[in-house]
Amino acid sequence: LTARADRYGVQWQEYLDAFQSLWDSPPRPVQWEVAFGNAPDEVGDENRERLPVVVFGVEDDVVRVRGRIDRIDVGAVGGKAVYTVIDYKLSRSPRTFNIDDVESGRALQLVLYAFAARRLGFLEADLFQFGFWSLTGDGFVCGLKQRTKAQKPLDPETAVSLERTLDRVLPRLVESIRNGQFPIVTGDPSETYNADHAAVARMASFRSVAEVLDKRLPVATASIPVGSEA
Incomplete structure (x- = not known):
């Protein structure tokens, strides 16, 4: 436990240092385990306010989402309160993503939580950033891939x-699931050349099943592939 506490202390200081030039007031955790909608109860929830579902979509084409945000930090930048949504990970190198991954449905959770916090309306702050916090690795890393380490x-x-x-x-993804449409999408076909043997075997099996069962994207929704993280 002492080693873990020491590691977290180093991670916390590096997190503060990374944004030091931007902060008027450094960030501090203000919310943990923020459950919204009918998220399953966990220990300690009896002392927390139950927040409503979050609605995503346009006009009548909407979905209602539930979830649990690991942590929200609030600080001040440019004279305004800002918040950062953090998702804890045990992996040493959490997988970051790009906008195309969100568009295709392969990386929804962290982005969804960032904007759910805004739509829930309990924070009087603007969105500053969102990212993963590797408890066994280097601590905080922005969710979206960046060209520089800064x-x-x-x-x-x-x-x-x-x-x-x-x-x-989100509404199209949910509609596809409700209609029993489960296309198998493994990403770029060339990825097998860079994967280990076990991964290559799994991807080859997926693609063969997709061919036999015709589990391909419907033409109407082909522009928005259904990813693995629904």
Whole structure:
């Protein structure tokens, strides 16, 4: 336990240092295990306020989402309160993603939580960033892949694009599931050349099943593939 506490202390200081030039007031955790909708109860929930479901979609084409956010940090930048959504991971190197991964439905959870926190309305703060916190690795890492190692706030235009993507993708994803459409999508076919033997075998099996059972994307929804993280 002492070693883990020491590791977390180092991670916390590196997290503060990464954004030091941006903060007026450094971030601090203000919410943990934020359950919304009818998320399954866990120990300690009896002392927490039950938040409503979060709605994504446009007009009548909507879905109601439940979930549990690991942690929300709040600080101040440019004289305004801002928040960061954090998802804890045990893996040493959490898999970051790009906007295309969100568009295709392969990386929804963290982005969904970031905007769910905004739509729930219990934070008087703007979205600053979202990311993973590796408890066994290097601590905080931004969820979206970045060209440089320097940490920076989420670009406002990117934030708008991501939120609109959720409103568009989530209802179609749910509709496909309700209609029994489960296309098998393993990503870029060339990925087998860079995978280990076991992964190559699994992907080859998936593709053969897709061929035999005709588990392909319907033409109507081909522009938005159904990913593995629903």
